[in-house]
Amino acid sequence: MHDLDAMPARLARFLGQQREDVELIEVIEYEPMAGGYSRSMAKARVRYTSDGVSLEETVVLRGDPPAGHSMIETDRDHEWAVLEALTELGVIPIPSARFYDGTGEHLGTKAIVMDHVSGGSLQSLIEQMTDFGDHPTRLARQWGEIHTITPEQLPAAMVRPDSWDARIDGLIDTWRTYEAASVNSNPTWRYIAAWLEANKPPPLPLRLTHGDCQAPNVMIDHDDNYLVVDWEFAAIGDPREDLGWYNIYSTAAGPNLYESDPEAFLAAYREVTGFGEVEVNQLTVGYFTVLSSIKILGTICSQLDKFALGENSGTMTALQIGSISFGHDNFINAIAGMQAAFDAMAAAQGASS
Amino acid sequence: MIVRPTTAQLLRDVRNELTHTVAPEVHTATAKVALEQIDIILEQCAVRAASEIAWMIEEIDEIDEYAAAVAEATGDAATTSALEAGRAGRASSLELDDLADGYNLMSEALSCAIEACMRTTEHPALLTRGIEILRTRRAERETVVRANWRLVGRG
Numbered sequence: 001m002h003d004l005d006a007m008p009a010r011l012a013r014f015l016g017q018q019r020e021d022v023e024l025i026e027v028i029e030y031e032p033m034a035g036g037y038s039r040s041m042a043k044a045r046v047r048y049t050s051d052g053v054s055l056e057e058t059v060v061l062r063g064d065p066p067a068g069h070s071m072i073e074t075d076r077d078h079e080w081a082v083l084e085a086l087t088e089l090g091v092i093p094i095p096s097a098r099f100y101d102g103t104g105e106h107l108g109t110k111a112i113v114m115d116h117v118s119g120g121s122l123q124s125l126i127e128q129m130t131d132f133g134d135h136p137t138r139l140a141r142q143w144g145e146i147h148t149i150t151p152e153q154l155p156a157a158m159v160r161p162d163s164w165d166a167r168i169d170g171l172i173d174t175w176r177t178y179e180a181a182s183v184n185s186n187p188t189w190r191y192i193a194a195w196l197e198a199n200k201p202p203p204l205p206l207r208l209t210h211g212d213c214q215a216p217n218v219m220i221d222h223d224d225n226y227l228v229v230d231w232e233f234a235a236i237g238d239p240r241e242d243l244g245w246y247n248i249y250s251t252a253a254g255p256n257l258y259e260s261d262p263e264a265f266l267a268a269y270r271e272v273t274g275f276g277e278v279e280v281n282q283l284t285v286g287y288f289t290v291l292s293s294i295k296i297l298g299t300i301c302s303q304l305d306k307f308a309l310g311e312n313s314g315t316m317t318a319l320q321i322g323s324i325s326f327g328h329d330n331f332i333n334a335i336a337g338m339q340a341a342f343d344a345m346a347a348a349q350g351a352s353s
Numbered sequence: 354m355i356v357r358p359t360t361a362q363l364l365r366d367v368r369n370e371l372t373h374t375v376a377p378e379v380h381t382a383t384a385k386v387a388l389e390q391i392d393i394i395l396e397q398c399a400v401r402a403a404s405e406i407a408w409m410i411e412e413i414d415e416i417d418e419y420a421a422a423v424a425e426a427t428g429d430a431a432t433t434s435a436l437e438a439g440r441a442g443r444a445s446s447l448e449l450d451d452l453a454d455g456y457n458l459m460s461e462a463l464s465c466a467i468e469a470c471m472r473t474t475e476h477p478a479l480l481t482r483g484i485e486i487l488r489t490r491r492a493e494r495e496t497v498v499r500a501n502w503r504l505v506g507r508g
Binding site: 032033179183184185186187188190191194195198252253315316318319321322323325326328329332333336 | 381382383387390391393394397457458460461463464467468471483484486487488491492493495496498499502503504505
């Protein structure tokens with residue numbers, strides 16, 4: 001995928017092996033795409049010819065970055081399995097995932113070939129808006145639809161936590177595990193882990209979680225449909241993990257459609273999922289804003305450690321020091337706010353009893 | 354050694370050259386994004402180069418005093434042990450690598466001290482002080498270091 005001169009011919013050969021119904025396949029344009037932070041992305045214009053008739057389409061390739069230049073390590077096999085399952089379920093709108101080079105033998109790296117969505121991302125749309133219209137509640141419903149998918153509907157290969165407590169305790173431990181393994185001692189992460197352990201929210205049923213809910217991962221087609229992309233972090237977990245990650249990500253790279261009216265956002269979300277207000281409210285979203293961040297910050301931390309040890313490099317990775325420190329600042333303040341709310345509620349309860 | 358212009362000044366001059374001379378000649382989307390990221394990292398390096406040694410020294414002293422107070426109040430073995438390690442590992446020079454090692458050792462003492470305060474309700478003032486160190490010494494300085502950081506090239 002990274003050899004731009006060789007790729008048109010390689011991709012044409014690969015597509016030819018997948019499409020026996022077509023006589024001739026030519027890749028007439030191939031260019032890297034900006035915007036894919038964790039994976040290498042490219043766009044290709046492909047011409048198919050059969051019986052003298054030619055058709056053209058654009059496809060997107062999504063593969064692993066060159067060795068030693070990865071900001072995040074994730075598994076393409078896992079992502080492909082999730083995409084296949086979601087395609088079969090047909091509940092969540094996604095761009096069709098067409099083909100997969102699961103060895104890298106054909107495309108130079110493990111890579112997924114999928115439909116191109118020409119309409120752009122929700123991020124690029126809302127960045128131009130002052131009034132977000134119905135996008136906040138549409139987005140809440142979109143996340144909610146993902147969270148209606150139960151573990152039983154998902155591929156057997158996906159890890160199934162033993163219980164809600166096991167999932168949450170595992171995530172809390174993840175903060176400590178990454179910190180202990182890091183070249184940097186990090187008292188903020190240790191404090192976060194201790195606070196999360198002492199303040200667990202009421203449980204919800206485990207569901208499919210996207211793992212990287214953010215507006216750049218929602219494409220909008222020409223019929224104004226949302227299509228959810230980038231499923232590399234998909235897992236079975238607490239649905240609020242996605243709400244929390246959406247909140248912190250969108251605070252770092254806004255606009256934040258949750259923050260614009262949290263109660264309306266959560267009401268729309270609860271309507272789709274059937275979850276109650278005791279479990280899904282601003283405080284529990286606050287808790288998961290902190291907790292769930294470790295899934296991505298942890299892997300960023302690992303790559304920065306490799307950078308420090310001379311095993312990784314790249315401006316994309318170096319830039320992520322900012323992501324970690326942005327988290328520190330926000331989490332310390334969020335915990336202070338939540339703790340104050342808990343203390344006030346405890347005081348009110350004490351006064352009334 | 355020529356110390357002026359400072360490292361920060363030199364880095365900012367490189368930024369300026371990249372922005373005004375190189376960037377207008379760059380036309381592909383991926384290269385433009387890379388250049389924008391480089392600009393952010395250079396500014397962060399400039400901020401760090403100017404202050405990070407002073408900040409680490411200041412924090413090491415503050416954590417030493419705080420962890421000692423927690424160790425005395427709680428008798429927490431982990432804090433005592435981490436503090437001893439931090440003191441033994443104090444850098445004998447201002448070389449950045451030596452200082453970073455000493456800073457990390459003392460940071461472990463801060464982690465242990467805050468954890469010790471969270472295991473009990475008896476020392477709320479010490480817990481508050483520990484969190485304040487995280488806020489004012491770590492988070493606020495990291496915000497300064499982040500400088501013009503943003504997630505460029507997304508979406």
